[in-house]
Amino acid sequence: MSNHLKDIILKIWRQNGPQDSGRFETYKVDEISDEASFLEMLDYLNEQLITDGKEAIVFDHDCREGICGTCSLMINGQAHGPERSTATCQLHMRKFSSGAEIVIEPWRAAAFPIIKDLMVDRSAFDRIIESGGFITSVTGGAPDANLIPIPKPVADSAMDSAACIGCGACVAACPNGAANLFTSAKIAHLNLLPQGQAERYKRAESMIEKMDEYFGSCTNHGECEAACPKEISIDVIALANADYRKAKLKNRKFISRI
Amino acid sequence: MSTQLNSKIPAGPLGDKWSSYKEDVKLVNPNNKRKFKVIVVGTGLAGASAAATLAELGYQVDAFTFHDSPRRAHSIAAQGGINAAKNYQGDGDSVHRLFHDTIKGGDFRSREANVHRLAEVSVNIIDQMVAQGVPFAREYGGLLDNRSFGGAQVSRTFYARGQTGQQLLLGAYQQLARQIGLGGVRLFNRTELVDVVTVEGRAAGIVVRDLITGEVTSHAAHAVVMATGGYGNAFFLSTNAMSCNVTAAWRAHRKGAYFANPCYTQIHPTCIPQSDEFQSKLTLMSESLRNDGRVWVPKSPDESRRVADIPEEDRDYYLERLYPSFGNLAPRDISSRAAKRLVDKGQGVGPLKNGVYLDFADAIARLGIDVVKERYGNLFDMYERIAGENPYDIPMRIYPASHYTMGGLWVDYELMTSIPGLYAAGEANFSDHGANRLGASALMQGLSDGYFVLPYTIGNYLAPMLNKAIPSVDHPEFKAAELAARERFAGYLNIGGTRSPDWFHREVGKIIWDYCGMERTEQGLEKALSELPALYDEFKKDLRVTGSGESLNQTLEKAGRVDDFFQLGMLMCRDALERQESCGGHFRTEYQTEEGEALRDDDKFCHVAAWEWSGDPMTAKRNIEELEFENVHLATRSYK
């Protein structure tokens, strides 16, 4: 059942630090089981490099089950590689064949500066959440959980948006380096729910304006949706756009003078 | 002889302990809270919720995570759900029932008062998380949905698809993010704890290493919270994330915090088996699959036919055979051990003969493929992505894997470790699950500690310290710890041996798994205790770490973590050897009933083993906290 792939050529971006200019380096993996995950293939390569006394390739990864959002990588020009709705950590070598040449690059965006090799800094996402991606609720003061019934379709669609893992593939895949899918997914998650209504418009306003400080603009290519490992739909972008417009209008009338 | 530990359990009837504690606890005036600084290490469920709540109360909080963002913590990977005694289904649930189930599930090796408190606040957790916008599953009427989980006869598990942990973590993370945005919390990301510092017997702060620059710095505070998760990666292959480690807890242990019950580790029966020697981790498949799947292996170890060609009479549906009333739903530890025995006998399936089948053919015939798809579609997809086989046609292969660790830093009722001012929360402490954790209880405990327990108990410690200055980071204790840390990391770089940290991790993991995994024996543990120190010596001589200490170096990070796993591994084996009984996740082959169930020895071992650092894990001192059961009857755990 398990086959072995032979002679995989890897062109991997190496960059010593943020200031370094970086370059592609070519490596060869002589043989690897097709049961191996893509990251295990890189682990294996790193083992070889360490054995040869060379520095291991730096790349972000953690849970390896597609939920933590730590892994990244532009693989052959696609964020998270060639398998749809799959994060790099769940991509397996059986998607490739012997003799394949695989190009691996870090995600590139001004807001995602390269730390080293394939690892980038995605803190800009945290800044967006900090600006309004929450529902203010003081610990201990919450009413009974069943006090507000939430229609199942609403809960389901909030959940669809909340599934975002914050990996940054949307930004990486976007030809404009825009973060609208990430930002809008969080806006949609919280703005759809009854609990989120009190801060709905303030949230949309501050998150979108914070996003503007770091990222490009959405021109509706749809690449983000195609790259998203959680298949979050660009419908959420439309929702956030509408809420932002309403926020601008409503806020001036009622709450912006605070 | 051993010290008796004071767990500071409040007096009074069980059900009143927590409320009377809260009534008597010392408080810090709201205006004085800002004079106190608290360090929170780790930003998972327990850490993020504690940091957010403490900041909300007004304390100055410094939060540390070695991840790039607090949202990456491994709490995110929990699938099933979170228990709470809400009794929304009207099926007879109550705080007492949740308490009782948890104590029984833990095989009567946890502290009554802690578990009861956990059951009490479970109710608040759900309210809190819903208010934060966690999209729990709903019924069509709009009310919260529940499902049932192992070890309980009521439906009390709240869930958000198969991503409950993710949604709860994001809820807590968002509260933390809010406090960061408001300036209540200072967040240090990509920063790893490398030592804990005590001054005059109290926790004074921590020493950390900036993973990007390699710089080692000190941070002082009035109190330190360790919310740093479990140590399941000691086995190398586990369902934990790659960077889960014991370093923070272990460094605290080395500074005087007792490490309790390290041998209590939980094995989850339904994981995808290892497929090759380079495999880096195991992936869990939700236990809910066992509701409809049938577990079997071929009767003959030499079976070579294709799955579909193996006739019924040559298949052994061993769970149904051995445990007719529970069948495929036998508890985690029992079904795990059954699988291991058959694989050890050579009846395993798959290319490496290291799994058992979980077969849905009958379910598909009975329910139709659409129903099966609706119930388990996403899990089947995930399996196919990883294993490359379509489980609608070929039975899934599963095998048990290390999943959770019940042991951890010893804490008293206030979650304070044996170092005053040093707290441990979530999986990092040992407190609530005894020898075995029930499904959907880990999330409950993490949030309970962080949201509803620590914010009260820390005040009790801080109140008398008003206007007492934080020790300076120039204190000799800090300087010494910094120096030691720098030397330790420089040391790994200078060994210049031939083996990578991963190689050693794999080897040490294999020893611990083989001898201190699902089944333990006296001989095995003794063997492990002779092999581990030898391998550890080799580690110290033959390790190779490439790169430098001045920039990001994942190999170096790994070396530090593997070092601590070695030391922990020895302690795990010693603890398992000393505990001459079987209970929950700790199964000693010598101590079993005729049916092969765990056989406790309540006369000799109804206690917590809290290990005290002595300079070497092989000579650590075993202290005891007697467990007293006043409200439950110590019965033999039976799920037959």
Add this chain to the structure above:
Amino acid sequence: MAQVLESQRGPVTGTAVAKKKRRPFLLDLYSTAVGKKYVMALTGIGLIGFVVFHMIGNLKMYLGQADMDHYAEFLKALLYPIAPKGVVLWLLRGGLLTMVALHIHAAYSLTQLNHKARPVKYQSERDYQVANFASRSMRYTGVTVLLFVIWHLLDLTWGVVNTVGADGEFIKADVYDNVVRSFERWPVALFYILANIMLGIHLFHGVWSLFQSMGWNSPRFNEWRRSIAAGIATIVVVGNVSFPVAVLAGIVGG
């Protein structure tokens, strides 16, 4: 090549407490990328309206010279005698020019923003999944259309690049003759056809995109958004391209 880490290493805190600068509402809205996209969408709607009506108006060509020239006269006399002749038409033209200016300014600043958002390009070839030619060539089709519009004005409004009629003078009011004379030159006809195909491509992405930018998204009509875009683009292109073809084929002006 280097991308620089934004800040020194250290703790992060108080990221959401900065007070916002207050600006007049419209400027405030226009200052963000999403706000500029509204402007793109709204001016886009206006310009689509113009393009569609322009095409419909020109269909008069098929009714003959008198109808066509009369239509031109009618436009000049819109709302006459409430307003003097030509005033309403100039107001409309003013509106159009403003929309064009805003559309271009927003497009230009968004493009600048997007370039800044990824200062270092991918060093390997991208493999786009769904971004199509239309969505990725908006700025090129847009610029082509702009250049074409300038040519178009020089040709048929000011007569600078038109051939002079038998009487030796460009007479603006002889719309029918001017069009026929212009399209009888095949390179002009070809340029006209190509520019209109560019316009069609621009509209195909633009029309779909404006729904998203404005947040008009509902399962009730989402499936129609692509079809509406394709429909509008097709109608405009087919209508407009038919004119030079008809002239060259001798159906009009022959």
